[in-house]
Structure formats: C-alpha cells, structure tokens
Amino acid sequence: MASGIRVIHCTSTGCDEYGGFQDWIHQDAAGVIGETIDSDTVVIIEHQKRLMYFRRGMNANEMTETPLPEDGWESIYIGEMQPILLQIEELKGLVCNGPYCMVFLNDSEQGARFCFPLPRVQTPLEYSLLETLSTEVFKFQQEVDIVRLTIDQQIDQVIDNVTHHLASTIPELDCEKREYISEIVAHRSVAFGSFLPFLLMEETEEVFLDRPGTSLYFDHQRFGRCQTSVVIDREYVSRIVTLIRSEVNLHLDRRNPSLKADLTIQQMPLRISASIEPLSPEGLHLEIRRARRRAFSLRDLIANGTLTVEAASVLLLAVVSRFNITITGGPGAGKTTLLNALDMVTPRDWRKVYIEDASESRTIEGHHQVRFSVDPVDERVRSFTKEEEIVKSLHRSPDYLILGEIQTREHSEALFQAVVAGLKVMQTCHGDSALGLVSRWNDAHRIAKSSIGLMDLIVTIERFQPGRSRRRVTEISEICRDSRDGFVHFIGLNQVYTHRDGMVGRWSPNGPFMRTAKSLGLSSHEPALKTLMDLIRSGLDLESNLSNRPFLYNAHPMENLTQI
Structure with missing residues (x-):
C-alpha cells in the first residue's frame, strides 16, 4: 500500500523555540510528500548537527520523544549534502542498500528528479575516517597482484584489508559500521566505483554517461529517470576504458571504437555498451544495463x-x-x-x-x-x-x-x-x-x-x-x-x-491459432484460451505449475486444455 513520507526540517531556532520534540513536530512539519512502497516514513533533518533520522512504519503524530536507534530509527551524517537537503523540499523516497542510503529528491524549478548517495555513517568522525581511508586506499592494495585480479577480487581484497585495519586500530567501532566503511572504500578504489551506489539498487535499470565531464544519470523502476551529481572526468574515463578491456577481453580502440559485452560485478549481471573516439568524437559514451537478480515472471x-x-x-x-x-x-x-x-x-x-x-x-x-x-x-x-x-x-x-x-x-x-x-x-x-x-x-x-x-x-x-x-x-x-x-x-x-x-x-482461419486447432480436429482454440485465463485469475504459480503439468504436454496442449 502506497503511503507518505513526512519530512521535518529541524533548525536550531525551531528546536530551541518549541522546547520539546513533540511540540516542534507539530509546528515545523513539512507535510506528506512522495511515496514509498509499504509503509509510512518519517524523515527528520537536523541541520545544526548535519544529521538525518528516518524510520519506516510510523505516524509522525505518534512521536513523543527524541528518535533513538532502539526505537527503530536510523541516523545518517549528511555532511556536505546539508545545503542541498535544506534547499530542496520534495523528498520522493529513500532506498537504503548495503553501505549507501539513496536519497531521491524532486526539484520543481528544474522539473527533474535527483538521486544522491549518502554513506551510512552516523558521525563526523566516521565520515572523516571514511574520507581519509579513501585517499589512502593504496595502502590496502597489493600492488604486485592488482593487475591480475578481477574487479571483484580487487574489491574483496580492499574490504578484507580495511576491515582488518579498522578492527585493530579502532576496536570500538561496531561491526556494521566497519563493514559499511570498508565496502565504500573498496568501491571507490576501482574504476567503476562511482557507478556502484546506483547499480547496487535492485530497481536500477540502466546507467548512462553521455561524455566525459558530464554527470551520470540512470533509470529507476519506481522513480523514473534520475539525475546525479557524479561527474566523470577524462582521467577517470581512461581507468574505465582500461577496466572494460581487461574484464571483457574485447577490443576497444580506434580500430574497434565500440563494443557490447557482459560483465558481472558484485553478483550483478551487467550489459555494457561503450563507444570511444573516433566513433564518439566527444569521448567515452557508456550505457550499463543492469539485470534484476530475479527475473520478472x-x-x-x-x-x-x-x-x-x-x-x-x-x-x-x-x-x-x-x-x-x-x-x-x-x-x-x-x-x-x-x-x-x-x-x-x-x-x-x-x-x-x-x-x-x-x-x-x-x-x-x-x-x-x-x-x-x-x-x-x-x-x-x-x-x-x-x-x-x-x-x-x-x-x-x-x-x-x-x-x-x-x-x-x-x-x-x-x-x-x-x-x-x-x-x-x-x-x-x-x-x-x-x-x-x-x-x-x-x-x-x-x-x-x-x-x-x-x-x-x-x-x-x-x-x-x-x-x-x-x-x-x-x-x-x-x-x-x-x-x-x-x-x-x-x-x-x-x-x-x-x-x-x-x-x-x-x-483468422489462416492464422496460427485457428490453423492449429483445425489440424487437431477442434472447432476453435478459444476454450483452451479461456482455461488459461481462468488458471491465471486463480492465482496459480504459472512457472512452477504450468511447466510441470502433464495435461499440457502429453498431447498437444491446445487439445488437452479444452478438456479441463
């Protein structure tokens, strides 16, 4: 059942003035906007501390105290995203997936939808730690082996090394945060790292790069086409081209300036279409189509x-x-x-x-x-x-x-x-x-x-x-x-x-349905068609039942279906 996201902006003036969380909720609520899949979601943005709290499955009017983790709330340090979240009021959705929380926003002035990935860290210290480790990622890579490792092996290697480093140097950091930080550092260490927050979402359909110097955008099953703030520069492009060549073992050069290939990253089946100069005169053009882990039935x-x-x-x-x-x-x-x-x-x-x-x-x-x-x-x-x-x-x-x-x-x-x-x-x-x-x-x-x-x-x-x-x-x-x-x-x-x-x-009597029925001695295929409609409306699991039912396949199914 679709329901609303309630967004509450907490400014220093608002929180102090109303003196209590319950009073402030009623005075400063932004209203119900956007949709989620299964439950009400309340989002609180505390600008002074640069924190975002959210909880699914509740009504904002039922809140009586400060949001705490033990009450089902999650908090995320929004850092440099704080000015953006302050300016854009229309929160369309939140999708938390692994180490990222994806924030979907509507910009009514531009008539566009934006998606921003937030690392799932809770404090400025954790955020600073993540940024420091990302700049020092070379310490966690084994340079002798790196050229022979697949992209998944490179990611796994960095995750293991960063996790071990954090466990030994900051043992008080809980396991979940240690895992999130290690994964993000590992993702940032590979050429496709900027794409991964968007590709990891199960509902992402396709990610696009028009040319170097432009931002990524992607198609999402629920939210449609979404813009991002991730810009791919020319230096990063050269890493991507090198990665594609090594992973798919196909030519991508001036003599063969385009390719279409399959690539699996982090158990995600991807189909990559890439073009470079001279076919793409402005530089790398990239389309990455992501297949769902479970196919649509x-x-x-x-x-x-x-x-x-x-x-x-x-x-x-x-x-x-x-x-x-x-x-x-x-x-x-x-x-x-x-x-x-x-x-x-x-x-x-x-x-x-x-x-x-x-x-x-x-x-x-x-x-x-x-x-x-x-x-x-x-x-x-x-x-x-x-x-x-x-x-x-x-x-x-x-x-x-x-x-x-x-x-x-x-x-x-x-x-x-x-x-x-x-x-x-x-x-x-x-x-x-x-x-x-x-x-x-x-x-x-x-x-x-x-x-x-x-x-x-x-x-x-x-x-x-x-x-x-x-x-x-x-x-x-x-x-x-x-x-x-x-x-x-x-x-x-x-x-x-x-x-x-x-x-x-x-x-048509000359079409395949009537021709087949006639060859079987039947007056029409329509009774078989009606049987199938009834089976579908009954809620039958088509894949596990129809493909195994002997009445469909011991003789011609059109003939057998008319007898049910």
Whole structure:
C-alpha cells in the first residue's frame, strides 16, 4: 500500500523555540510528500548537527520523544549534502542498500528528479575516517597482484584489508559500521566505483554517461529517470576504458571504437555498451544495463501493468503450442524481459538452445538449456557469428531456439532459414509495430514474403515515456498464410489483441491459432484460451505449475486444455 513520507526540517531556532520534540513536530512539519512502497516514513533533518533520522512504519503524530536507534530509527551524517537537503523540499523516497542510503529528491524549478548517495555513517568522525581511508586506499592494495585480479577480487581484497585495519586500530567501532566503511572504500578504489551506489539498487535499470565531464544519470523502476551529481572526468574515463578491456577481453580502440559485452560485478549481471573516439568524437559514451537478480515472471508483468490477463493468456497458449514468436519494440521497451518471462513457463523437458551476443537469458532450475555465446556485431574481427551458429542449430536438435536480439540483415536471413527448415524460434527485434517489422524484414532485409508467412506471432511492447518505468504490450498480431500450388503465401497481419480494445476476437482461419486447432480436429482454440485465463485469475504459480503439468504436454496442449 502506497503511503507518505513526512519530512521535518529541524533548525536550531525551531528546536530551541518549541522546547520539546513533540511540540516542534507539530509546528515545523513539512507535510506528506512522495511515496514509498509499504509503509509510512518519517524523515527528520537536523541541520545544526548535519544529521538525518528516518524510520519506516510510523505516524509522525505518534512521536513523543527524541528518535533513538532502539526505537527503530536510523541516523545518517549528511555532511556536505546539508545545503542541498535544506534547499530542496520534495523528498520522493529513500532506498537504503548495503553501505549507501539513496536519497531521491524532486526539484520543481528544474522539473527533474535527483538521486544522491549518502554513506551510512552516523558521525563526523566516521565520515572523516571514511574520507581519509579513501585517499589512502593504496595502502590496502597489493600492488604486485592488482593487475591480475578481477574487479571483484580487487574489491574483496580492499574490504578484507580495511576491515582488518579498522578492527585493530579502532576496536570500538561496531561491526556494521566497519563493514559499511570498508565496502565504500573498496568501491571507490576501482574504476567503476562511482557507478556502484546506483547499480547496487535492485530497481536500477540502466546507467548512462553521455561524455566525459558530464554527470551520470540512470533509470529507476519506481522513480523514473534520475539525475546525479557524479561527474566523470577524462582521467577517470581512461581507468574505465582500461577496466572494460581487461574484464571483457574485447577490443576497444580506434580500430574497434565500440563494443557490447557482459560483465558481472558484485553478483550483478551487467550489459555494457561503450563507444570511444573516433566513433564518439566527444569521448567515452557508456550505457550499463543492469539485470534484476530475479527475473520478472508473467505474473509480475501482469501485476505491474505490462500485460493484461488476456494478453498473457494469448502468449501462454502460443508458447506451449511452440509458435514462432518475435517480440518487437523500441530500445528499453522490455523486449528481453518479456522473452525471459515466456521462457520461464516452457516445459522442463524441452531442450532449449540459446544463441546470444549478450547473455541476457536466465538459468531456470531443472530446465534443459544449452547456450552459445557469439561475438557482438561491434567487434571488427569476429570468430563466432550469430548467423553461423543459427545455421548450425539445425543439427543441435532444439525444441525451441531462443535467439536474443535479431539486429542485422544477416541475422534475419539466418533466422528465416531456420524457420523454413522447421525450427521453432523466439527472439526480439527493434521496431514500433508488427507492420513496421514486417516491412523491415521484407524491404530492408530482403526476406521473401513466403518466408515471413512462416512466422506465427509478433508481439509489440512499448515504454510509455522516455525515462519512465511503465511499459505495456500494445498489440499482438498473428501472421496469416495459406498455400497455393504447393507454395506458402503471406496473406497479411491480423490483430488479435490491442491494449486499447483488449481481446479483439477476430481470429483468422489462416492464422496460427485457428490453423492449429483445425489440424487437431477442434472447432476453435478459444476454450483452451479461456482455461488459461481462468488458471491465471486463480492465482496459480504459472512457472512452477504450468511447466510441470502433464495435461499440457502429453498431447498437444491446445487439445488437452479444452478438456479441463
């Protein structure tokens, strides 16, 4: 249940004048602003001491005494952030994650949202200690080994050494604060240290750097696009480029000035896209996409409004029927998120082969999954290409071939070669609609309409607004075909679902749903579709139940679902 954040600014005049905490609360309250996920939050900013107190799950009117840790309050020394917190009244949210407390603020004058990371230290002494250790971090690094260590090993080494140092020199510092200080010092010691406070948040989607000398900004699932005060200068950029080269073992230089690669830092799977001169004439351009530790399920996507029950039912029936499915949408629309959610409801005994240049698929416990990693299209010299591996999959016996993103004409040619050969496929492709995607395949990629006719379903997903987290499936279109003189003929597209109208209900006799039902001796697939809708509305755990139910897979699921 959404509820408010109550912000209380305590000035020296206010606290002294009202003489007691209870009186001051009523006189100086800033009001309820912003939203949190699950409970009321009271935030007190005591400017004279540069302290911020906060506590979740209470009503400010119930407060009768000074906030204490034993009463559930946490305090943070805000230090140099104090002038900012005094000027900007609109606190949107607090997210405490590991050693950082992230403060989300609205700036009504600029019409923007800002995020500031605060170290979770409580006193000026702890803050000063953190800053001193950060400048002397070289004392805690083993220079002989540092060039051979991964970024995680470097972080772990510094954490261990700083923790040992603090335990021996300041034994009275409690374990939690010792851990927080050690982690922050370790983060600051590596090239990606400035990014880590934002990447560590589970709800961070993507972090951006436009060019050196500009500040980072990022997209957050709840708070949308957020600005930061972290500026990346050119000296820091050179460290980042060196780190990327060493971690991903790909070229990033003048001959190969862009790359896309996977990198895992602190158990966070990241996809990095980087460009440098001469392709990016102003210097390093960086996009870091963070994958959630737990992938969104179909039920999650229904809950957050990406899917309706009707749309989810159509997609479920298409997946269990092994239709050829392409998900299209713009950058950041959620194509891969939806693809992974559909992957999670496939039967456990299906053999799935994945071919990706960025490993965005998820390991699903108990499923048969075989992965092949190919070189990204940015790499000038490629040893393993997606188009070659797609063709090789004809001899790998996949029940479903999952291809990640189809980007080039060569990718499309290999995709449809696999489809014509009888493989069942799921993939994503950039586009703004089913109509636009078919035009791209036919006009730009020179795919014959007879081959396009063998694709079954195109799902379009969109992001409401740039920098906002809301997404939705806007249309589901079936591809219609017939045969004449022994050849496949592409008839056209038929919308079976739109976000505006819901289930359209006009099922083409030449579309994959009615064709499949007819081949099974059924009058329609709609009873099976209704059964799936009822199962979803019943609250059934789709991933653990549907993928194991024998009634779906002992015969064709469309046939079995009509008998439930």
